[in-house]
Amino acid sequence: MNRIDQKLAQSSNVLSIYFTAGFPNLNDTVPTLINLEKSGVDLIEIGLPFSDPLADGPTIQASSTQALANGMSTQVLFDQLENIRASVQVPLIIMGYINPVLQYGVERFLQACQRIGIDGLILPDLPLEIYTSQYQELFEQYNIHLIQLITPQTSEARINAIDQVSKGFIYMVSTAATTGNTGVFSDEQQEYFKRIAAMNLKNKQLIGFGIHNKETFDCATNYQSGGIIGSDFVRYVSEHGIDHLEKYTKKYR
């Protein structure tokens, strides 16, 4: 069984953290993973940096630019992760953009993920139609889940179509925005959380974009199975480094 499915079967308040591979320093990737697991995180998204990250806000883009300048690349990331399963057990997802994956070769990329023990991918600019018509079979062959996004604007019919094709969980984007918002969740957003919960989808959902404190995390786990934190964590490590991540994660629990 895929580790993501196992985790979601056990837990209903999954704390998921995104970080950019090779940031702040090139070789921080593995220690960040180890320290995040130690600090009680349930699921980790490893950001594969891209020069033109359309769906990300300024914080994550800046960290990606830095990581690339540090020398991060697809091959470097796979090399760093080669023995990661000897030390880290939580489900791991690589989040990136389709172009670097295409250049590496989709099948070769999936092979590397399977060998290393990566459980899923998030590729925001690989839309449902192109995934199903061109890549779904390959993903299934290597048992790598493609996690798909929905937003407050996604129609009910399309949510159902995405639910049919999705594996692992559905990534609920909390708002019409790129990553990095820092307010509270509005009534309107909470209505959206409720509306999706009431659809009784086949896949569980995690909420991302805009989670940055206990209040927003709890709100996300009210109706859904957990929350994903990105920009706030990236901002934290750029200021405090990666050594004492339990200091960061305790604010959510």
Place this chain on the structure above:
Amino acid sequence: MKIKVCGMRNPDNIEDISQLDIQFMGHIFYEKSVRNVTQKLPEKNGSHKRIGVFVNAPYEQILETVYFQSLDGVQLHGNEEVALLKKLHSAFPNLILIKTFSITANFNFEETLPYEGFAEYFLFDTHGLHPGGNGITFNWELLDQWQSRTPYILSGGIAMQHTHAIKQLKNKPDVLDINSKFESSAGIKNTALIQQFIQEMKSKYSADEAGFYGEFGGAFVPEMLYPNVQSLKESYKKLIQEPSFQEDYKKLLQDYVGRPTPLYFSKRLSAQYGAKIYLKREDLCHTGAHKINNTIGQILLAQRLGKKRIIAETGAGQHGVATATVCALMGLECVVYMGEIDMARQAPNVARMKMLGATVKPATSGSKTLKDATNEAIRDWIANPTDTFYIIGSVVGPAPYPEMVAEFQSVISEEIKKQLLEQEQRNTPDYVIACVGGGSNAAGAFYHFIEDESVQLIAAEAGGLGADTAHTAATTFRGTVGVIHGSKTLLMQTEDGQITEPYSISAGLDYPGVGPLHAHLFQTKRAKFFSINDDEALAAGLNLCKKDGIIPAIESSHALAVLEKMTFKKEDVVVVNLSGRGDKDLETYINYFGF
């Protein structure tokens, strides 16, 4: 080519055929026809035009039927006189008038002359026992003798087996009229067969349903943008076919942009290069470049979609200015994203945009140039999904943008065709040459010639300091297949898939990708690509100043420089698309030549 399905009468069948991508549906009002319509037609559902077919019917009967059946047009299939067309036109100025001629082996095409200017289309049908619907083709070679300002509809016995022959016609019809060969019984059309015909007639150079030109294109957008892109895709074709849209668009192009732009025969360039060299003067458009053809089209769309706020990206500032201009014209809020570095390089255009009331927002991420400005614009669109319309400046971005922008720019080749007919008594050139940044002026200049393989399409890319150096924007030479700004195409990138920063002295060609249509034209070898270095372009630009008294944009100078690299025959007709004027580039010219 457009499709007209004729002889429709059964309501369910009308409904089914309405779902297909057809442009006209014909209904026969002639008692002697087996397909005669005797009842009120169902409410029209679909964007096609409803045409009534009459054979020597009296004026009053036609008039009544137009009202009663809500016809968009009338096809006169008998021996009607010009006077009747005039009378119908004054009664219904918007009514599409089609005049039929039955073609015999010795048909004299001069018979069509009196109708010229009064019919929107001529329809050529086979002469036979009946006034139409004989189910046989005529000798299509006869059409080669005929030249006219009026486009024509090919009719008479067209069947599935004719797709190849139609594509080979020298004098191509605008519309194909299909009828009896697509029926399962009289008046009942076979939907699947017509669908197959439409598919086969589609060009291999146009985008498919999902927005792919061959391997290239598509909409690689995050889910946040899906509803926007999807609703644009579903609505734009219908909206731009509406008569009110066409009327507004054409009127603005004429009165505001200053179209048609001249097709200017350059005597001295012709002497220099040993061919007939024509310049398509897009530099004379309002705001100084072709970019405004597209922004006029998109702002009219935005209005009709009820959007309140316009965003755009710009590199050199030309598209930004063209967008700010139409926003001022329509009174809409305008935000233009521009790379911080470009803002410093192109300060006069920043000032122009501000004078026009736009807000210019610097893109400070990544390389701080056009590609980053595009990223910022897309992010803005993600954050403002309901009230904002994104006006993209070239044939790039997710489908349907490349197709839509090409369509708005296609007015360039539409005019070239007409102008060549007047000046050269032929409606196609031997060569069309245009520069390619994203590829919008080239797409517009190529558009109506793409199907006709006798026209050589030539694209000029910015070689920068040399296509084999690191300082280049020669995308087809140096690029590889990837995804940029929501579209699969050729782009400049590292082995690892990171998009790299291109270089050209011309800010408008300084883009790391190329539109998917051009990637396809390159890959299929339909267009030939030249890489023009900075010095070659500047020399060609200065040459035009000296020879013709025209200071071209440096982008356009790249197209002019191709003339140096070609050998022509004396009688070759060559059209160079002069995409913009050079005022914005004075400083670059001055610094380079040290005036």
